[in-house]
Amino acid sequence: MDKKFRKTVIAGNWKMNQLASGVPAFMETLTADLTVGKGEEAVLCVPFPLIPAMKAAAAGTPVKVGAQDVSAHDKGAYTGEVSADMLADLGVDFCIIGHSERRAYHAESDELVNEKLKVLLAKGITPIVCVGESLEQRDAGETLRIVSTQVQAAFQGVSAEEARGIVVAYEPIWAIGTGRTATSEQAQEVCSFIREYLAEKVYDWDTSKAISILYGGSMNGKNCAELLAQMDIDGGLIGGASLKPAEFASMIKAGSEDA
Ligand code: PEP
Secondary structure, three states: OHHHHOOEEEEEEOOOOOOHHHHHHHHHHHHOOOOOOOOEEEEEEOOHHHHHHHHHHHOOOOEEEEEOOOOOOOOOOOOOOOOHHHHHHOOOOEEEEOOHHHHHHOOOOHHHHHHHHHHHHHOOOEEEEEEOOOHHHHHOOOHHHHHHHHHHHHOOOOOHHHHOOOEEEEOOHHHOOOOOOOOHHHHHHHHHHHHHHHHHHHOOHHHHHHOEEEEEOOOOOOOHHHHHOOOOOOEEEEOHHHHOHHHHHHHHHHHHHHO
16 A cells, blocks of 8 residues: 555644643653554644753654744844754754745745745755645635645755655645534545646656655544545644644554554
8 A cells, every 4th residue: 555655744733832831741641652653753843942842851752843934044134033954953853834824924935935845855854845725715626726836836946855755734724723624535635636746747656655745624633533544645734633632642643553
């Protein structure tokens, strides 16, 4: 089965929630009885100031630490920005880029997402690149066009070898934080389209089969097993449910069964 060619990734996105002081207790509950599969990555993408506390609490556990954004610049006069070098220096392994909240509230373009992807690759940090359509775009039958444009732009100038280390997250905007999950058929349809697009229009099937494609959008302990059972869904990018340690642990366990 194709899934053996790639990792299952269960990644939490804490967004702008939690405090560094709460990290040790959260991690104690999360890791008390944690099952992470052989072909699985369990990741928590936390706000920048929480990274050192999360690194300390995750030490000796299978949980990897991620960030939620990165500057496209290497260094210099960019007040408020955080470079890939700084993230690598803190031991960050993953970084979300192109989240719909950053595209919407910080006017991030496809070109900027591509620049961010490249600075992360240069520092050995795995990008989790988010793509997805709005409700208006879905209703207008534009989903596949929007998603393919975002994928094409994100991978621009990236070699097939580098592409194998990238994670894509399909996140329909109408499903993020709304409690309205895409059905497993809707999610599979777009994830499978992304895989085919990467195989036929950007790289080749060998490369595409190695790329983990996640679903994100109101994924939780109840619906994750059905979503993960889909052939082209290799994990989840999880917002709200990743703030609840017991529920997030159950989702990592579901991922271990799928890995
Ligand atoms: C997200 O933060 O990317 C996300 C999918 O959030 P939620 O799971 O809360 O919908």
